Amino acid sequence: MTDFFSNNPSQPLEWFGLTHILLTLGFIATVIVLWIIAPKIGQSKYEKWFRYFIIALGIIFEWRVFESRILTGSIFRMPLCAVALYSLMFSVAFKKEKIFKIGYFFAFGSLLSFLFFDTPWGLDRWDGWTFFGAHAVIAWLAVYGLRALKWVPSKKDLIHAFEFMAIYAFISGYAFLRFGGADELFLFTPPVDFLVSMQQNSEVLYLGLFSLFAATLVLLMYVPVISMQKKAK
Numbered sequence: 001m002t003d004f005f006s007n008n009p010s011q012p013l014e015w016f017g018l019t020h021i022l023l024t025l026g027f028i029a030t031v032i033v034l035w036i037i038a039p040k041i042g043q044s045k046y047e048k049w050f051r052y053f054i055i056a057l058g059i060i061f062e063w064r065v066f067e068s069r070i071l072t073g074s075i076f077r078m079p080l081c082a083v084a085l086y087s088l089m090f091s092v093a094f095k096k097e098k099i100f101k102i103g104y105f106f107a108f109g110s111l112l113s114f115l116f117f118d119t120p121w122g123l124d125r126w127d128g129w130t131f132f133g134a135h136a137v138i139a140w141l142a143v144y145g146l147r148a149l150k151w152v153p154s155k156k157d158l159i160h161a162f163e164f165m166a167i168y169a170f171i172s173g174y175a176f177l178r179f180g181g182a183d184e185l186f187l188f189t190p191p192v193d194f195l196v197s198m199q200q201n202s203e204v205l206y207l208g209l210f211s212l213f214a215a216t217l218v219l220l221m222y223v224p225v226i227s228m229q230k231k232a233k
Contacts, residue, residue: 003125010125013117023123023132024114031139038147047148051092054140058089061133064126079184080214081109083168085134088141092149100145101153105161107142108217110135116192146224158222165218169211186210 013020041050062085078086087103090096113135121128145151153161173187183189187207190199199206 005126007127008125010120010128011122012120013122013128015117019123020117027114027132027136027139028111030136031143034140034143035147038144041144042148042150051144051148054137054144055089055093058085058134058137058141061130061137064130065134078172079109079186080106080165080168081113081135081138082184084109084138084142088138088145092141092145095149097149097151100149100151101157102161102164104142104145104151104153105158105218105221106165107138108221110139110142112217118191146228152228153222153225155222158218161218162215165214 013023041047044050065082084103084106087099088107091098091100091103114132117131119128119131121131123129169185169187172185175181176183176188187210188199188203190196190206190210195206195210198209
């Protein structure tokens with residue numbers, strides 16, 4: 001048990017090994033189930049307790065990272081996943097609909113983090129569970145806000161999300177170039193090995209394609225919104 005909560009090296013997950021595949025499928029299953037039952041939860045008298053339960057999970061999974069990232073680091077070292085997690089937790093906890101409608105669009109990193117995880121910790125360490133648990137909470141909160149609380153972002157919210165992402169990326173990139181440290185948005189350090197050669201050949205090409213990829217993912221987050229709007233009509 002002591003080793004489980006320690007920082008000692010662990011056995012990392014094999015990329016797309018059996019454990020990784022089952023973990024990802026399990027995560028997708030929870031999102032689908034929550035999507036189905038969330039409308040009924042939203043109408044229940046116990047709605048707030050379910051909402052607080054998800055938020056409590058987010059705090060438990062994220063606290064150790066929060067200590068190092070915020071309390072001893074810089075807010076501009078946060079990846080978009082952290083921006084999504086903190087904004088969604090705050091908005092759902094205190095029912096701030098406007099904040100949710102912006103933070104929702106950054107929840108795409110949840111699935112990507114399961115597919116292309118960048119943590120050295122496996123499931124034999126608490127840090128491995130916190131990594132995947134925190135990213136799962138992002139998706140759960142996004143679905144909960146859409147389906148249970150009926151907060152549906154508009155095209156204007158989508159534009160605001162793009163504006164925020166551009167400004168935040170500029171500040172984060174400047175912080176990395178000026179002060180060094182971690183490139184949390186992967187603007188200059190590719191998140192996966194197969195992009196390294198592209199970045200080495202042309203940083204401009206890499207940055208352009210990576211930005212286009214991120215923008216496409218934000219747009220894809222609007223697909224469930226369109227589906228809900230059509231169903232409502």
